[in-house]
Amino acid sequence: MIVVKVGGSLGINYEAVCNDLASIIKTGLRFILVHGGSAETNLVSERLGRPPRMVTSVSGYESRYTDRETLEIFEMVYCGKINKGIVEKMQKRGIWEGIRKSAITIIEDGKRKVLRGDHTGRVERVNLDLIQLLLEHGYTPVLSPPAISYQGEAINVDGDRAAAILASALKAEKLIILSNVPGLLKDVTNESSLIKDIPFREIDNYVLYARGRMKKKVLGAVEAIRQGVKEVILADGRINKPISSDLIGSGTIIR
Amino acid sequence: MIVVKVGGSLGINYEAVCNDLASIIKTGLRFILVHGGSAETNLVSERLGRPPRMVTSVSGYESRYTDRETLEIFEMVYCGKINKGIVEKMQKRGIWEGIRKSAITIIEDGKRKVLRGDHTGRVERVNLDLIQLLLEHGYTPVLSPPAISYQGEAINVDGDRAAAILASALKAEKLIILSNVPGLLKDVTNESSLIKDIPFREIDNYVLYARGRMKKKVLGAVEAIRQGVKEVILADGRINKPISSDLIGSGTIIR
Numbered sequence: 320m321i322v323v324k325v326g327g328s329l330g331i332n333y334e335a336v337c338n339d340l341a342s343i344i345k346t347g348l349r350f351i352l353v354h355g356g357s358a359e360t361n362l363v364s365e366r367l368g369r370p371p372r373m374v375t376s377v378s379g380y381e382s383r384y385t386d387r388e389t390l391e392i393f394e395m396v397y398c399g400k401i402n403k404g405i406v407e408k409m410q411k412r413g414i415w416e417g418i419r420k421s422a423i424t425i426i427e428d429g430k431r432k433v434l435r436g437d438h439t440g441r442v443e444r445v446n447l448d449l450i451q452l453l454l455e456h457g458y459t460p461v462l463s464p465p466a467i468s469y470q471g472e473a474i475n476v477d478g479d480r481a482a483a484i485l486a487s488a489l490k491a492e493k494l495i496i497l498s499n500v501p502g503l504l505k506d507v508t509n510e511s512s513l514i515k516d517i518p519f520r521e522i523d524n525y526v527l528y529a530r531g532r533m534k535k536k537v538l539g540a541v542e543a544i545r546q547g548v549k550e551v552i553l554a555d556g557r558i559n560k561p562i563s564s565d566l567i568g569s570g571t572i573i574r
Numbered sequence: 575m576i577v578v579k580v581g582g583s584l585g586i587n588y589e590a591v592c593n594d595l596a597s598i599i600k601t602g603l604r605f606i607l608v609h610g611g612s613a614e615t616n617l618v619s620e621r622l623g624r625p626p627r628m629v630t631s632v633s634g635y636e637s638r639y640t641d642r643e644t645l646e647i648f649e650m651v652y653c654g655k656i657n658k659g660i661v662e663k664m665q666k667r668g669i670w671e672g673i674r675k676s677a678i679t680i681i682e683d684g685k686r687k688v689l690r691g692d693h694t695g696r697v698e699r700v701n702l703d704l705i706q707l708l709l710e711h712g713y714t715p716v717l718s719p720p721a722i723s724y725q726g727e728a729i730n731v732d733g734d735r736a737a738a739i740l741a742s743a744l745k746a747e748k749l750i751i752l753s754n755v756p757g758l759l760k761d762v763t764n765e766s767s768l769i770k771d772i773p774f775r776e777i778d779n780y781v782l783y784a785r786g787r788m789k790k791k792v793l794g795a796v797e798a799i800r801q802g803v804k805e806v807i808l809a810d811g812r813i814n815k816p817i818s819s820d821l822i823g824s825g826t827i828i829r
Contacts, residue, residue: 321746321747321748321749321750321821322737322740322741322744322746322748322750323750323752323817324733324734324737324749324750324751324752324794325752325811325816326733326734326751326752326753326787326811327733328753328754329754330754330811330812331752331753331754331811332812332813332814332816335813335814335815335816336811336816336817339814339815339816339817339818340714340817342818343817343818343821344714349709349714350714351705351709351714351715351717351740351744351746352714352715352716352717353716353717353718353733353736353737353740354717354718355718355733356718357787363622363650366621366622366623367618367621367622368621374678374680374682374689375680375682376678376679376680377680377681377686379789380789380790381786381787382694382732383694384680384692384694385692385693385694385730386691386692386693387691387693389693389730390693390720390728390729390730391654391655391659393719393720393730394655394658394659394720394728395618395651395654395655396650396654397654397718397719397720398653398654398657398658398720399646399649399650399651399652399653399654400646400649400650400654401718402653402716402718403653404646404649405716406716409714409716423629423631424631424632425630425632426630426631426632427629427630431632434629434639436641436642437639437640437641438640438642438644438645439637439638439640450606452707452708452711453707454604454606456703456707458704459595459599459604459607459664460606460607461607461608461609461657461660461661461664462606462607462608462609463608463609463611463652463653463656463657464648464652465645465648465649465652473645473649475637475638475640475644475645475648477637478579478581478582478608478609478610479579479581481608482577482579482608485577485606485608486577489577489606491576491577491606492576493576493577494576495576495577495578495579496579496581497578497579497580497581497586497591498581498583498586499581499583499584499585499586531636532581532583532612532636534634534635539579556580556581556585556586556587556591557585557586558587558590559587559590559594560590560594561580561587561591561594562578562591562594562598563594563597563598566576566598
């Protein structure tokens with residue numbers, strides 16, 4: 320077992336570190352990689368209008384003064400940008416795998432346009448090995464996009480549909496989708512117009528009520544049920560006990 | 575198995591979602607939590623001078639146009655800020671546990687000052703359960719600070735010392751610390767003044783050469799060897815094959 324710590328100062332060649340490590344791992348040596356991110360944290364802090372404040376302790380050590388906002392910037396850079404960048408470089412298989420659509424056709428000012436350089440895609444496959452290992456040992460995975468493309472690039476994918484595909488692959492009994500509305504509404508301006516129950520065979524009659532972000536949630540629900548999830552609940556993430564309320568029945572239940 | 579997806583729109587009560595989930599998990603139900611982060615990503619994008627560009631596809635779905643910089647902002651918010659925030663709320667035990675020192679004494683303009691509200695601390699204990707589970711199944715963990723305090727708050731800790739404590743706890747053969755210099759230098763202005771070999775019993779004669787960020791790396795090295803790691807290598811993270819070069823011997827070797 321070898322632990323490698325790679326610093327976060329300017330000039331460090333992360334590309335080389337990752338390539339090198341990936342090829343050594345193939346020889347069977349076991350590694351843990353611990354990384355820094357200080358130079359990038361300074362940069363992002365400056366850009367966010369919170370310039371870093373380095374302080375020197377009485378014993379002569381320099382460190383970053385970390386108020387709560389700085390801590391969150393620090394987490395964004397270390398755990399978000401740097402960590403995911405390394406993992407993207409090294410891994411062949413993410414949890415969610417899919418295709419990147421680097422060009423998309425959009426409608427802008429009423430006209431069709433092709434937009435290139437987009438890091439967006441669609442999940443096609445779920446790798447359950449790691450998820451199941453964690454579940455079997457009592458961990459509760461906390462996941463979010465991005466997914467990884469078959470070419471190994473991080474891609475922005477829709478979280479609702481990613482959750483739906485994951486629920487299907489795991490043969491989950493329920494998929495609960497929480498958002499900032501009570502569920503699917505007949506009239507988006509009226510929260511008391513909640514549709515409580517949708518028999519799946521009648522889903523086509525209800526899809527039209529979905530507006531804005533709710534469209535992909537309904538699409539995710541349809542995909543999940545088609546793939547074997549028994550019940551999808553679209554529910555309110557603003558309330559107290561949002562999950563236990565759903566377990567006993569609230570929001571829009573599709574089954 | 576239940577999959578919960580919680581959206582990233584304004585108003586969603588993440589505190590309640592986490593509290594609720596934490597208490598339901600105790601009943602033995604198994605969950606996966608998938609989260610979003612769109613509203614926060616919009617906010618951070620704006621603040622970084624890259625306002626979000628929402629596009630509408632021909633089929634009427636709205637999505638975020640994601641160039642590489644937007645993808646990295648997206649990862650910072652989703653994987654860094656939101657994910658770590660949730661895990662902080664829910665978990666009792668992180669990989670690295672330690673104490674938060676919410677007040678530190680610093681030297682500024684030649685004067686001693688007490689600074690409060692700092693989310694910084696020191697690692698005292700390592701939880702190996704998850705790390706070992708992953709290693710045994712062929713995964714290569716990629717880690718970074720923050721650690722978690724005994725009170726469950728995320729704390730900024732020194733990455734070199736965190737790596738040293740991890741290496742000790744795992745009884746690693748080697749700890750390799752890569753930075754943007756070739757190793758410990760006799761003269762920081764001259765990269766050819768590299769100290770190649772330090773017998774650990776003579777470490778006190780060399781500690782004085784460490785300047786700036788190198789101080790904590792040497793401190794980490796000393797702690798690691800005291801706790802049973804056989805060899806610590808301070809080496810250059812800017813070169814091609816930075817790790818295999820170290821395995822065959824380059825940089826400063828302390829043993």
